[in-house]
Amino acid sequence: MRVEPAAGRVRTVSLLADHPGAPSAARRTARLALHEWGLGHLADDVELCVSELVGNAVLHAKGVRGERAVVLGLRCSVRWLIVEVSDQDPTPPTLPAAQLPLSDSGRGLFIVRALADATWWAPRDQGGKSVLCRFDFDPLDVS
Secondary structure: OOOOOOOOOEEEEEEEOOOOOHHHHHHHHHHHHHHHOOOHHHHHHHHHHHHHHHHHHHHHHOOOOOOOEEEEEEEEOOOEEEEEEEEOOOOOOOOOOOOOOOOOOOHHHHHHHHHOOEEEEEEOOOOOEEEEEEEEOOHHHOO
16 A cells, blocks of 8 residues: 655754663654655664664763753655754764764764764754754655
């Protein structure tokens, strides 16, 4: 059965970085949204990327004063799904080169780069940064 793509759909969840359930809540949010949008075939890869990106954001949030928040955003267009994880730490991520062997750090972003069609980061106007990845799809294959 073919389903029309979920273009224009957005899902956002704010999580407290200090809460031990933050990564699992982010994974559940992503999986539920993808199934609701008819993009269940992307759920495993997206969930793993969300887990890695949120894990990194939680780790880096420890150096930020005050309430430490991590925001997961999912945006769907006709051509792609964009996953965005934002935190309040302005330090740019180190996006690893696509070669092995890897050092002790950077493995999570290496996984994200391997699974997603594109990976990048951007500073946020209100401080902090966002790390994003994009999953391309053919709307005719959405099921």
